Amino acid sequence: MRSPSLARLQSRAVSGLTRSARFQPQTLLRQRCASTAALRSAAVAPAYQSKLGQWDQRRNASAAASAVLEAAKANPDGLSQAAIIDNLDPVEAARLDKCRNIGIAAHIDSGKTTCTERVLFYTGRIKAIHEVRGRDSVGAKMDSMDLEREKGITIQSAATFCDWVKKDKEGVNHKYHLNLIDTPGHIDFTIEVERALRVLDGAVMILCAVSGVQSQTITVDRQMRRYNVPRISFVNKMDRMGANPFKAVDQINTKLKMPAAAVQVPIGTEDEFEGVVDLIRMKALYNVGSSGEEIMEKDEIPEKVKALAEERRSMLIETLADVDDEIAEMFLDEVTPSEDQIRAAIRRSTIGLKFTPVFMGSALANKSVQPMLDGVIDFLPNPSEVENLALDQKRDEASVKLVPYNSLPFVGLAFKLEESNFGQLTYIRVYQGTLRKGSNVFNARNNKKVKVPRIVRMHSNEMEEVSEIGAGEICAVFGIECASGDTFTDGQLGYSMSSMFVPEPVISLSIKPKQSKDAANFSKAMARFQREDPTFRVTYDSESDQTIISGMGELHLDIYVERMRREYRVDCETGQPQVAYRETIGHRVEFDHLLKKQSGGPGEYARVMGWMEPTGALEENKFEQQVVGGSISEKFLYACEKGFNLSCDKGPLIGHKVLGTRMVINDGATHMTDSSEMSFKNATQQAFRKAFAESQPSVLEPLMKTVVTAPTEFQGDVIGLLNKRGATINDTETGVDEFTIYADCSLNGMFGFSTNLRAATQGKGEYTMEFSHYEKAPPQMQKELIAKYLKAQADRHKK
Incomplete structure (x- = not known):
């Protein structure tokens, strides 16, 4: 039998030890090392000692981590994130230090997916760059649905992973692992952004160099704050006409109320955009290669931007002095911080949610995306630095x-x-x-x-x-x-763990398959879409015998109808979109209602007393019981609460949900044999209807926060369109070539607005809508809605 070579034995011994060391007691491990000593050369011995040292570290760190966990259980507030990090296994700490979980979020058409495509290309995850809308019959990697490639929008968040190699100051390469989620920009698909930000440790917020902070940027900022997600900002489209990155920086400070400063300045803008100056290292960075795959660094900063770079570097240090104590002390002592001190301060402030560094580039032109990736590594947290x-x-x-x-x-x-x-x-x-x-x-x-x-x-x-x-x-x-x-x-x-925030739907429409043979696939599609998307709701209206779907907007529901046709081969008929109205009580009303039916056999008996009143805010309804002396038992009070909730699900005025109503039951009466849970549920519902009718109730309509952007020459036409729909214009911003109007609009008046806007602006206008709040509908509209509901009820009873 042939003897294995000494090199092969050495290799096997070392690899075997590596795989199994952590599962063996330390004494056995040392015995195994001694038993193979004769086969090892002097060069191999240090490898064994290194493995033993790692094993000791892992054993001690494992015990330390368990102690940290026990401390977290006993006193979570007293356990700092630094203590958790300090007690991590060194091997695990090194792994986590090289990991980043990030998302890319922005307003519509800011270049999120285009930027993600470049990230995947520069990290070697994909071999070629493809563009959004599938113009080359391939389409961007992260837009995998045909609908996404056809419409040029992201509908579903998409996850991927890649490795980015970053050089340190000494020129040594370090590989970092990125888990990346690309999110939609349209408000109708906001749940995709919510669930991505819920689980991510950091984010890249992309802004358009021309438009700056836009409506959905504000929404994304609010979502990032909700989940305490640190972010870096990337001003994209620096090669576009009218690009002004410092307007975007100012708007982050003023509109988003987030301290921000540029960490780069552009070398040229618009058609002359060449690269950026890194303000931390004061070096000029240029992309070279057919797809910008290489970064060329130059110590010499172009003369035309030297003064700007010095000015913006000073502004960066001043802004950091406002949010970081270490830089503040140096600033007061008139000491210029070093490159490492600036970088450390930016990292501390960004992870502490007190600052966002602003990068600049053009993803479509393949310029300055790699420095942004370096910023992800330098300034966004690894998983151990985030409190969960x-x-x-x-x-x-x-x-x-x-x-x-x-x-x-x-x-x-x-x-x-x-x-x-x-x-x-x-x-x-x-x-x-x-x-x-x-x-x-x-x-x-x-x-x-x-x-x-x-x-x-x-x-x-x-x-x-x-x-x-x-x-x-x-x-x-x-x-x-x-x-x-x-x-x-x-x-x-x-x-x-807490789940993500799920907004309530604001629009509904009836839907049914055109052919009865498609009913099974129709039901399967409804169940699937509802399971995948918490903002997509399906209900059945027994009175009208209709299936009703609800969502965040017309586009949201249109996409699901189209997906049903493509993925399940079910053509559907849909009704007119219906607004999700609400009803609310007018003023406090007391009630004393008796339900009594005793005509032989099991009867019904329930008496409920109390009052109903507004909660003070158009929020969730409240039920309270203040019964003393046991006049109503606990199980009957539970039935009363059930009756109240059922009444709120379908209001008396127009059959929509009730908001902002409080019911208090403080007394009542029961019968020894005829009282039941059903009796008290029914009595509560009857008392609710009676008291609600006496309170001068109102119908509420959803108001939408609407932002319209169009070329300046169409401003008068757009204002006229909004006025016809009863919009309240809150603000107007006028730029060099375009204007932006901020308004509150009734959702009922905005159906078909996109068609009118395109016609009025020669297809150059765009708008976004986001639910703002509920408000009383105009009196005439309330009368019409109530009359329509009563007529529909009467028609059903005739049948």
């Missing part, structure tokens, strides 16, 4: 800090569901522990145990199989039935 909390169900929902350590019990959040050819695909962010293929996990919502048959990492619509995913990473799994926002654990912990 869970609620411990075993300790009255006490807050607990999660520690991104692989050996701790698993905790993950399902943030997105998607149908695929292989079944339901569930996207999961792993916050703590490790998710392994074949392992069992528990759904914290229903405590149901499920096995994980398959784990993949997503690259848009492509998949890469993996056997496990560690803490701080994002993956997708098959074979798990759950809802968006569910928390999963390995069963050791009773933790649950």
